[in-house]
């Protein structure tokens with residue numbers, strides 16, 4: 001398959017290296033315009049701690065025009081600005097896949113005529129140095145159609161992605177999975193970022209009341225959007241992720257430590273804006289948004 005990956009972050013490079021290993025794929029990478037001098041190589045450290053290098057095959061207009069899959073692995077706040085300049089070059093037969101944290105980033109984009117999928121991953125990956133990613137944890141991928149009709153090549157897409165980075169499930173209710181991921185991110189990301197702690201610290205009793213308030217607000221907002229969560233089940237799932245990723249630094253904490261913008265507007269901020277739309281009050285989520293903004297301004 002012809003695959004263009006947009007974004008040279010931890011998840012973009014993880015997919016680049018895993019997909020390029022299969023010689024029947026033609027894979028290229030579209031780096032952000034912020035990269036001034038174009039490097040010629042990328043590096044990848046596998047879960048077994050083996051480091052390999054791959055030439056950086058830059059995606060050009062021809063790659064975009066012939067792509068079967070365009071996989072956006074970007075921060076939520078970069079999606080619209082990354083899509084705008086390539087919008088006209090993207091093949092009408094391409095399938096667009098968005099892999100990012102948070103919600104609300106693609107709802108306001110110009111309507112894409114291509115089928116669009118959301119790809120949720122629990123694989124862990126981190127950037128060790130520019131253009132060098134390390135696969136830090138095995139996980140699972142959920143893929144689900146978010147707009148358009150399933151393309152004829154859907155089976156081939158699933159096989160290609162699942163072979164490159166197992167395991168992968170096609171979900172016919174991706175919205176529920178996006179909401180579960182959102183709830184997990186709403187708890188883990190701002191609290192670990194504000195307190196500068198690893199994810200596992202959230203298992204400490206000190207955080208129980210705060211987690212409880214964040215989740216209860218999310219459950220009320222989710223219900224207005226047709227998503228039903230049970231409190232006990234949701235809390236168990238959030239804490240299970242904190243336990244599984246106990247030694248990890250959350251993406252929001254990394255963003256703050258590296259003085260990058262955070263995805264707070266697409267995580268707790270998304271809850272705050274939906275609450276407003278539905279006439280609900282979510283003071284705990286609103287406070288987390290404000291506190292994260294205060295330390296990033």
Ligand code: PAF
Nearest residue numbers: 185188245248249250251
């Ligand atoms: O954003 C993150 O860091 C991750 O989605 C998660 C699941 C919170 C683990 O660190």
